Amino acid sequence: MTLAIDFDDIRQAAQRLAGQAHRTPVLRSRSADAISGASLFFKCENLQRMGAFKFRGAYNALSQFTPEQRRAGAIAFSSGNHAQAVALSARLLGMPSVIVMPQDAPQAKLDATRGYQQGVAGSEVVLFDRYTEDREALCRRLADERGMTMIPPFDHAHVMAGQGTAALELIEDAGSLDALLVCVGGGGLISGCAVAARHLLPDVAVYGVEPEAGNDTQQSLQRGEIVRIDTPRTIADGAQTQSSGLLTFPVIQALVKGVLTVSDAQLVETMRFFATRMKLVVEPTGCLAAAAVLQGAVDLRGQRVGVIVSGGNVDLPRFSALLAS
């Protein structure tokens, strides 16, 4: 079976992103090395534009629109980082964006998304009632009416290839790695990163990390087919997906060694570690990969380990409350 993307797609994505995405730093921490017994290389995508790796995939997708697609613009549904990623990428490329969000989305996310749309004619946030309306149907109707192109949050080859540039840069900067830890929601980030990493370092062990409550991908790997779960209850809101995608899952199956899980309490401990020892604000989902190696979900003693810190978008009140908990 042919996978949805190969290394060339990632290399081309990197060229499209040059000068647009930040080349985020790879940070080290002696404390983290001491705790894990490993040499850890943290790829800090919380320092990416709009605060998360999602910018990479969205920009890579939108920058490949035809002139006609550009005129009509992009549409996405998301209340999270993908919303902001599409809104910002669209503005940078001079096209409208429509973001469909639940009526009860946090004000901060609404404001941030509208902020990125500012000054672009035809851009708007469309709210829907998640109890009475069908989000997908609404999106499809809007897309049809306005001729806009829908960009899904993970199950899209251009999105996956864009996300893979995070691992490409990490390996360019850190050199050889024995293992790579990546958080898993719908699998966009890990599928792109696995393709990049296994191409550059065929023997690297790529591990996904999911919240305990939302281990659908772990179950899917065990079962050999995509397992769909109820929306999981976890503070890792970026990993509250119900299943991996039709394009991402085969890549995970082919290239990922295994999926680990961590508890919400371990995520909070890791947020605290990032804030106190590494002086970084990391959102709960962004702590997944680090939590696995810092909190003992996997023993990688003596190894050189890449850790993707996926994002930092957490409201200050929530951040403070979680740290105080």
Next chain:
Amino acid sequence: MTLAIDFDDIRQAAQRLAGQAHRTPVLRSRSADAISGASLFFKCENLQRMGAFKFRGAYNALSQFTPEQRRAGAIAFSSGNHAQAVALSARLLGMPSVIVMPQDAPQAKLDATRGYQQGVAGSEVVLFDRYTEDREALCRRLADERGMTMIPPFDHAHVMAGQGTAALELIEDAGSLDALLVCVGGGGLISGCAVAARHLLPDVAVYGVEPEAGNDTQQSLQRGEIVRIDTPRTIADGAQTQSSGLLTFPVIQALVKGVLTVSDAQLVETMRFFATRMKLVVEPTGCLAAAAVLQGAVDLRGQRVGVIVSGGNVDLPRFSALLAS
């Protein structure tokens, strides 16, 4: 008049620090550029080892000890970042350290300092009662009794030269700058940075930034001599010094264009900006330089501006409380 240090001292300090200090990243932020109208280059010393630039100066000083001095070790009085910098540098160089701290210092700082001293024979934290004991006399007595070398927090050529490596790296990474903003406590950081910056970029305008309540250096520059003030009330605890030093002040007089001030409220606003937009934990003192340009204390529109983010050591409860205020 000959200044206490020249560029060669800084270049040599950089060689001593290679492989010991982190080469901290220089981060950009489009939001910060938009707010200030300038191109800002943030040198993130909050990501330095032990969480602040102070490691540079302490390590540079201790690594120049004679074998005899090394045997006896280093002594310092500080309840802040200098304490941890000396304790960590001493351990790395295999020598004892004695840190004199007030009895009522925060438990977190005591723990952190003792943590860095762990496993080094002859190392300890000595507590004193700041209402009944003379700290300097106590230090001098301990230094005499144990043959230890006292390392002051700023007024020492090796300390100043070490701190200057922050500006050296910033300019190597960012390229040419029109202005450089540096926080001022006792003047160790700004004197080193001014020597480095004015050597590499003779026309760069170096500005110091002090808390409004603690503008002793601003007054000193106006008066043409060192002015001593009462311990200022400000949340910028690293800049609660009463006067600049005998070695640092002449450098400031010779090479610094002016000293700006910002209020505590502006520091809190800047902490919030760093946490929400740049995903960085920055202590109040570390916000001084950025606050000047983000909060309008100086207009540097159209210029390329270096901003030293000096440290990130703030207890989580205090951090949360300040952000919520």
